[in-house]
Amino acid sequence: MSNELTPKQKKFADNYIESGNATQSAIKANYSKKTARVIGQENLLKPAIKTYIEKKMKEIESHKIMDAKEAMELLTRIARGEERETVVVGTADGLASTTKEADLKTRINATKELLKRYPDNDKLLEQQIRKITAEADIAEARAKEYDPEDVGNDSDGFIEALNKGAKEVWGDSDETES
Template identity: 40%
Template sequence: MDKLTLKQKRFVDAYIETGNATEAARMAGYSKKTANRIGTENLSKLVIRRAIQERLDAMEAAKTATPEEVMQHLTAAMRGEIREECIVSEGTGEGCSRARIMKKQISAHDRLKAAELLLKRYPTKPAREEQELRNEKLRAEVADLNTHTDEEAVVFEFSRKSETTEEN
């Protein structure tokens, strides 16, 4: 793969920031007179288009949670380590009150939901054993079907009759 020059790297950065090839060329250090032509030319180069796409893909991937992050969040929620903000109203006397923001532990319902979601990802021993029994049963059925290949096959034929309408 070709290497990018320093100006091309700056062009990639500026293009991602602005989305405008001419402006990106100016920001990268190309002359104002040739910025339009150079910007278009740079976007036609495969190595520069790949660099732009790789950077955009990396930016998108950074926004997406990994499975490990999801598991860590669910575990923290289940353990009650996550706090959420809520607004509480406090009386100040003489019929007046004021609101303030307070942090509290997430609800028991939310903690149970997190535990439930974690268990779906980590099946219990009985669930694993049940799945293995299903798999063994299916293997036995397949083996049974394979041993009876000399038997007469049953063929089902379906046909669709056209409907006729009666006029009154």
């Protein structure tokens, strides 16, 4: 058997690409309704039809589906205010459409989406992590130094533990000033 598809097989494959349903694709390709289920499954096993479907899916993927580079370019255009959108506005004469650049909130969101892809460049995230770590260290120090008998007393051990936790997070201030 040659690698060329018959017109019926091609129609089946094209319908299958659209619907993903082998039985319905066989019926639309003019196979008998009684045997459509079996024929549909058999067609999917035929190497020539499988190859045709795979080839077409790759074409569709490359032309219809946005890849990562294209998504990044779109987000960049939005963040820079280069991408315009059509907006319908009400006027005294009825409705009119106009184009405008993305609002500030949309541009900020696009920028955040871009920065998510570059975690090393996210200084805000880095600072938030430092703050959370410091808070956790302080809470741990408080838990270690907590003495139920000293409730109401500001013990030196508690203050020392807080200072120690802060030094671990931010370093000793005496050493960093030189």
